[in-house]
Amino acid sequence: MISGLTPLAVTSVTTSVALTVSMGLVLIAVIAWLARLEDVRSYVPTSDIGGGAGHTEYGHEEKPGGITRWLTTVDHKDIGVLYGVYSVITLAWGGLSVLIMRTELLDPPATLIQSTTYNALLTSHGITLLFLFGTPILAAFANYFVPLLIGADDMAFPRINSIAFWLLPPGALLIWAGFFIPGIAPSQTSWTMYTPLSIQQPSPAVDLMLLGLHLTGVSATMGAINFIATIFTERAEEVSWANLDIFSWTVLTQSGLILFSFPLLGSALVMLLLDRNFGTTFFTVEGGSPILWQNLFWFFGHPEVYILVLPPMGLISIILPKFSGRKLFGFKFVVYSTLAIGVLSFGVWAHHMFATGMDPRLRASFMAVTLAIAVPSAVKTFNWITTMWNGRLRLTAPMLFCIGFVSLFIIGGVTGVFLASIPVDLVLHDTYYVVGHFHFILMAILAAVFAGIYYWFPLYTGKWYQPKLAKIHFWLFMIGSNLTFLAMILLGYNGMPRRYATYNVDIGPVALFTDLHQIATVGAYLIGFSGLVFLWNIVQSWLEGPRVEESDPWDLAQDGLLTKEWEWFDPQQEMTLADGGSEARPPQSDDDTEETT
Amino acid sequence: MTRHRQLLLGVVFAAIGVSIVALPAAAAGADSATEALIQSLNLKLLYVAVPITILVEGILIYTVWRFRNNDEPAPTQENRRLEITWTVATAIILLFVGVASYQVLALPAVTATPQVTEEGQTNATEVTVVGQQFLWTFKYPEANVTSRGTLVLPANRTVSLNITSTDVIHAVHIPELGLKQDAVPGQYNRLQTTPTSQGTYQLYCAEFCGTGHSQMTATVKVVSYDEYQQWLEDQQESQQ
Numbered sequence: 001m002i003s004g005l006t007p008l009a010v011t012s013v014t015t016s017v018a019l020t021v022s023m024g025l026v027l028i029a030v031i032a033w034l035a036r037l038e039d040v041r042s043y044v045p046t047s048d049i050g051g052g053a054g055h056t057e058y059g060h061e062e063k064p065g066g067i068t069r070w071l072t073t074v075d076h077k078d079i080g081v082l083y084g085v086y087s088v089i090t091l092a093w094g095g096l097s098v099l100i101m102r103t104e105l106l107d108p109p110a111t112l113i114q115s116t117t118y119n120a121l122l123t124s125h126g127i128t129l130l131f132l133f134g135t136p137i138l139a140a141f142a143n144y145f146v147p148l149l150i151g152a153d154d155m156a157f158p159r160i161n162s163i164a165f166w167l168l169p170p171g172a173l174l175i176w177a178g179f180f181i182p183g184i185a186p187s188q189t190s191w192t193m194y195t196p197l198s199i200q201q202p203s204p205a206v207d208l209m210l211l212g213l214h215l216t217g218v219s220a221t222m223g224a225i226n227f228i229a230t231i232f233t234e235r236a237e238e239v240s241w242a243n244l245d246i247f248s249w250t251v252l253t254q255s256g257l258i259l260f261s262f263p264l265l266g267s268a269l270v271m272l273l274l275d276r277n278f279g280t281t282f283f284t285v286e287g288g289s290p291i292l293w294q295n296l297f298w299f300f301g302h303p304e305v306y307i308l309v310l311p312p313m314g315l316i317s318i319i320l321p322k323f324s325g326r327k328l329f330g331f332k333f334v335v336y337s338t339l340a341i342g343v344l345s346f347g348v349w350a351h352h353m354f355a356t357g358m359d360p361r362l363r364a365s366f367m368a369v370t371l372a373i374a375v376p377s378a379v380k381t382f383n384w385i386t387t388m389w390n391g392r393l394r395l396t397a398p399m400l401f402c403i404g405f406v407s408l409f410i411i412g413g414v415t416g417v418f419l420a421s422i423p424v425d426l427v428l429h430d431t432y433y434v435v436g437h438f439h440f441i442l443m444a445i446l447a448a449v450f451a452g453i454y455y456w457f458p459l460y461t462g463k464w465y466q467p468k469l470a471k472i473h474f475w476l477f478m479i480g481s482n483l484t485f486l487a488m489i490l491l492g493y494n495g496m497p498r499r500y501a502t503y504n505v506d507i508g509p510v511a512l513f514t515d516l517h518q519i520a521t522v523g524a525y526l527i528g529f530s531g532l533v534f535l536w537n538i539v540q541s542w543l544e545g546p547r548v549e550e551s552d553p554w555d556l557a558q559d560g561l562l563t564k565e566w567e568w569f570d571p572q573q574e575m576t577l578a579d580g581g582s583e584a585r586p587p588q589s590d591d592d593t594e595e596t597t
Numbered sequence: 598m599t600r601h602r603q604l605l606l607g608v609v610f611a612a613i614g615v616s617i618v619a620l621p622a623a624a625a626g627a628d629s630a631t632e633a634l635i636q637s638l639n640l641k642l643l644y645v646a647v648p649i650t651i652l653v654e655g656i657l658i659y660t661v662w663r664f665r666n667n668d669e670p671a672p673t674q675e676n677r678r679l680e681i682t683w684t685v686a687t688a689i690i691l692l693f694v695g696v697a698s699y700q701v702l703a704l705p706a707v708t709a710t711p712q713v714t715e716e717g718q719t720n721a722t723e724v725t726v727v728g729q730q731f732l733w734t735f736k737y738p739e740a741n742v743t744s745r746g747t748l749v750l751p752a753n754r755t756v757s758l759n760i761t762s763t764d765v766i767h768a769v770h771i772p773e774l775g776l777k778q779d780a781v782p783g784q785y786n787r788l789q790t791t792p793t794s795q796g797t798y799q800l801y802c803a804e805f806c807g808t809g810h811s812q813m814t815a816t817v818k819v820v821s822y823d824e825y826q827q828w829l830e831d832q833q834e835s836q837q
Contacts, residue, residue, distance in 0.1 A: 115808050115809070115810075115811065115812075116808050119805075119807075119808065119810070188807070188808070190805045192805075194765075194766055194804070194805070196764065196765045196766070196782065197765040197766065197805070197806060197807060200764070200765060200807075201807075285782045285783035286783075289783065289784075290766060290781060290782065290783075291781065291784075321673075324664075324670065325670035326670045326671065326672060326673045327672070327673040328673070329673050329675075330675065330676075330680050332675075333680050333684075355768060355777050355778055355779045356779045356781060356786075357778065357779060357781065357784060357786035357787075360702070360708045363702075363708075364699060364702060367695065367698060367699075367702075368695060371691040371692075371694055371695050372691070374687070374691055375684060375687050375688050375691065378683070378687040379680070379683065379684055379687065381653070382683045383680075385653075385656060385657055385660055386679070387673065388660045388661065388664060389660050389664065390664065390667075390670065390671040391664050391667065391670045391671075392664065392667050392668060392669070393660075393661060393664045393665045393667065395661070395665055403657065403661055406657055407654060407657060410650060410653050410654055410657070411650065411654075414646050414649065414650045417642070417646065417691070417694055418639070418642055418646070420694070420698075421638065421642060421694055421695075421697075421698035422698055422702050422707075423634065423635045423638050423698055423701045423702055423707050424635060424638060424639050424642065424698070426635070426707065426775075426776075426777045426778075427632075427635050427639075427772060427775050427777060429777055429803070430768060430770065430777075430803040430804060431772070431803070494772070495770070495772025495773065495799070495801070497770055497801045497802070497803045497811075498803075498805075499805040499810060499811075500810065500811035501810070501811045502811045502812065503811065505799055505801070505814050506799070506814070506816065507797055507798060507799040507816060508799040508801070508814075559670065
């Protein structure tokens, strides 16, 4: 018979056949369920002609209720909430995985988990938080608020919007597959998936992860096209380019970056899959060279940084003025700097590759562009501080997180300039310094996300969060972030390389490493605990919090800062007030009252 | 209000003063020509960056503290001159970073290009560094010696490391000598330096290379030239 088929190959063939069959059955079940749920054909525009009376039983009802509503919705607000819930789940896994790693790093040798587990967790931590949390949580805000802010009825393509979201859960399952499919090792490539290491790893979990990443990339690209179309074509008549709000500007720029960078990642992922499974040589030494992967990956990867940071900058630019009692200082300059960052972000990718032995002249030009991109970021920071100057600052939870954003962003930005300087980068590259630097930026992004969640909490839940818990959340988050990532900056200065499961080295300063790692771990636990406080606050307040009774819960109208999204909130409130009449404001409804006591 | 402002300014300047005094302590003596260059550049940048960071953070905190109970917000007025001023000021600072970095970057101890080494030192000690999962091999082609896990270098001589890999990407990382270069399969990357003080240093692998990445370390011994010659002879004898 065929001598080439080993028993192992036979079992793997039967497994894949079984997988295919079961996947097919699941799909059929889903189609059957959908068909039962609703007459899908009734959506066809010609159904009126064929349908005799022309009336289906469905079409005229309000939104369906319960789980059906959430599974079939094409409403941008519902999809925004779905993105949000999904992101909170992925954030929880990303946080949990790093807490296991930080616990392991309390002492130099491998005590709690093995190196392989550590490497799997570090891969999952990075990929989960960048692809499954970072982009989706920003899509949550953009989905919910961009149509409201620009006066659109919905997104330009509501169904594409829905597809873009529903690609994400299978993407997450594929990316995490290695952790719950028995018998295959989770992917240990680190989030950069550098070749030849990522070609060499035999586990099918790597292939599944690449497919999952591909799905999330398709999802992000579809979302981006939708935002661009929405902002270009669906604006209300009174919203012109001149008075488009700053958040929509950042989402528009971000969508442009996604449109030009994610398809490239998708192509690179396909090439990597081919290299792994079909013996092509895109990224091998004999073929396209391992450095080609790095060029392609970072051509996506650096714009990705700005994909993640631009909308949070938009959130800060829209929320911070509200609690300063005055308009954003230098609106035009903030918009220009957003566009400048968007353009320049495609010219800096090789600063991740200064140590790869690239041409020195090329290297110097990448240093120049990298330094240049710091200018618009600094300009924004000065604009935010000047907005607060002479204002009436109300230190509510969203405002605190805005200030936290600026504070973390300053440190993250300044530490980044050192990495732009090639000679300094050659010492600090791939050490904990880099980890500390970019986590300052990422924690700033997270702070902006929290600011958005608290600021619009009354709008999307109709309830008030608990200000006390929110303040505990803020302080734990800030103290923890500074503790963890300043310790990492110092670790990097002392030469501690990143992605190390153990650090029981012979000559290096192990005692110093241990102390700094322990400080970082304590900080990480504070951040983790702040996350629990946040989760409790959000869930409990959503279920049991006091109802918002006014259409302008933040008293923005007195300063003329009430923006369009609250106009939509207004009729909702009138409906609830119509039968009950106005009640006294609940005491915890306003942070100002707490401030004075 | 002015009393508070003075107090705050005092705190800010005290912090700047402390950081300027504390910084040189962080930069202990350099152990190689490369480290000396990079360290002095880094120090120059720190002298600018740390005060700026403290100043901006200070202004942020002061703004929050001063205007938190302000009842009369002044309406925002555009100020083009202020915008242009801080844009230009930031650009000038970054230009300084660029120029200072470029001066150091062009030196062969930081960027070793083959041309520079050919024209300059012909008597540089050549070592080929080979990374493979998960160990380092050091070859001395002139003396025909191969060493595993230990790199011995002569002090006060120009040494040139030719770095490559046999499997995946690794990176030579000797923080105390200020050296880092990726070991890429199919490619030779060059590092050039002059170790200036004798001692033992840690070499790490700095590019994630798989399960044993964090165990892929080696020892770097910088010894006097005589000891170095002696070591080479010992190795030649033991390897025959």
